[in-house]
Amino acid sequence: MKAAVYTQYGPPDVVVQITDVEKPVPKDDELLIKVRAASVNPLDSHLTKGGPYIVRLLLRLGKPKIKRPGVDVAGQVEAVGKNVTQFKPGEAVFGLCKGAFAEYLCAPESALVVKPENITFEQAASVPVAALTALQGLRDKGHIQAGQKVLINGAAGGVGTFAVQIAKSFGAHVTAVCSTRNVDMVRSIGADHVIDYTQQDFTKTNPTNGEGYDIIFDNVSNHSLSKCRRLLNPKGINLMVGVLGGRGIISLLTRLVTALIWSRFISQKFVFFVAKLNKQDLTLLSELMATGKVTSVIDRCYRLNQVPEAIRYLSEQHARGKVVITLQ
Ligand SMILES: NC(=O)c1ccc[n+]([C@@H]2O[C@H](COP(=O)([O-])OP(=O)(O)OC[C@H]3O[C@@H](n4cnc5c(N)ncnc54)[C@H](OP(=O)(O)O)[C@@H]3O)[C@@H](O)[C@H]2O)c1
Numbered sequence: 001m002k003a004a005v006y007t008q009y010g011p012p013d014v015v016v017q018i019t020d021v022e023k024p025v026p027k028d029d030e031l032l033i034k035v036r037a038a039s040v041n042p043l044d045s046h047l048t049k050g051g052p053y054i055v056r057l058l059l060r061l062g063k064p065k066i067k068r069p070g071v072d073v074a075g076q077v078e079a080v081g082k083n084v085t086q087f088k089p090g091e092a093v094f095g096l097c098k099g100a101f102a103e104y105l106c107a108p109e110s111a112l113v114v115k116p117e118n119i120t121f122e123q124a125a126s127v128p129v130a131a132l133t134a135l136q137g138l139r140d141k142g143h144i145q146a147g148q149k150v151l152i153n154g155a156a157g158g159v160g161t162f163a164v165q166i167a168k169s170f171g172a173h174v175t176a177v178c179s180t181r182n183v184d185m186v187r188s189i190g191a192d193h194v195i196d197y198t199q200q201d202f203t204k205t206n207p208t209n210g211e212g213y214d215i216i217f218d219n220v221s222n223h224s225l226s227k228c229r230r231l232l233n234p235k236g237i238n239l240m241v242g243v244l245g246g247r248g249i250i251s252l253l254t255r256l257v258t259a260l261i262w263s264r265f266i267s268q269k270f271v272f273f274v275a276k277l278n279k280q281d282l283t284l285l286s287e288l289m290a291t292g293k294v295t296s297v298i299d300r301c302y303r304l305n306q307v308p309e310a311i312r313y314l315s316e317q318h319a320r321g322k323v324v325i326t327l328q
């Protein structure tokens with residue numbers, strides 16, 4: 001079968017190749033999935049690049065062995081191991097599993113849920129990492145409540161488009177930050193107010209009615225924490241979700257240390273988190289998709305042989321929603 005692999009770190013369009021590998025055989029507690037669609041995340045380019053050189057050095061990461069990018073998958077169950085109880089061959093599923101840019105993969109049943117019939121494989125494959133990040137950030141770390149004011153920086157990307165819709169599904173008032181070309185799109189998925197960052201610096205604006213935001217969901221981290229703090233209400237929470245725009249590991253560490261020191265002295269919270277695979281959350285997202293409360297915004301679809309190009313496109317950091325690999 002064909003799969004995307006890389007055997008050295010570097011730019012995705014140089015190191016990632018589509019090659020023949022052995023078709024996997026499911027273990028007793030695994031399912032064999034025929035992949036119908038997969039989606040690309042910033043993680044894929046971080047992994048193929050091997051992260052910042054200093055991190056590789058500190059972790060003593062040498063040359064990678066054969067590595068397979070891709071973690072978001074949707075497909076059909078082709079076979080099940082003898083201990084699998086929740087799925088049967090022929091069912092359509094989606095979830096999280098390494099090596100998703102391939103014709104087949106094996107995954108444990110804890111990583112997958114049934115795909116609603118009314119959403120496509122491409123829409124389903126867009127969900128796992130991006131929507132779990134939005135859901136777990138807003139609900140578990142932000143403790144979002146109906147009527148709260150939420151600002152989403154980086155609202156037009158994979159995580160941001162889900163964050164806008166999930167915040168709205170909780171009944172929040174959403175202010176979205178994106179560039180001019182995405183203003184109409186983020187409005188169409190529910191944002192109440194949009195700030196075009198090419199025209200206006202959101203940290204220089206006055207939050208709605210002069211009251212602060214309850215949550216800032218920050219995918220970009222391009223403003224100092226003190227500028228963001230000015231926008232928060234006294235109990236507000238700033239979620240440090242991601243870093244875009246070439247700011248490196250030093251900038252991230254500085255923000256983490258600042259947040260740690262501030263936590264002893266100020267009432268607002270600055271929280272860094274990493275989303276986790278959670279089957280219940282995937283089921284909830286599946287329901288939100290099936291009922292149309294949340295939808296995938298898909299920028300581009302690529303074929304399996306275009307995976308290097310797809311990862312490179314996403315790493316330019318201006319995708320509108322999700323970038324998908326289709327194997328239909
Ligand atoms: N903590 C976690 O568990 C977790 C999980 C997943 C991802 N992440 C991180 O979260 C971040 C976002 O992930 P993603 O999948 O959404 O990435 P993405 O899809 O590549 O995000 C691209 C989007 O970022 C927007 N953007 C770029 N520069 C911007 C700026 N200066 N101001 C506002 N928006 C800007 C772009 O909109 P415009 O074209 O309009 O500029 C584009 O739509 C990444 O750093 C990723 O590594 C963290």
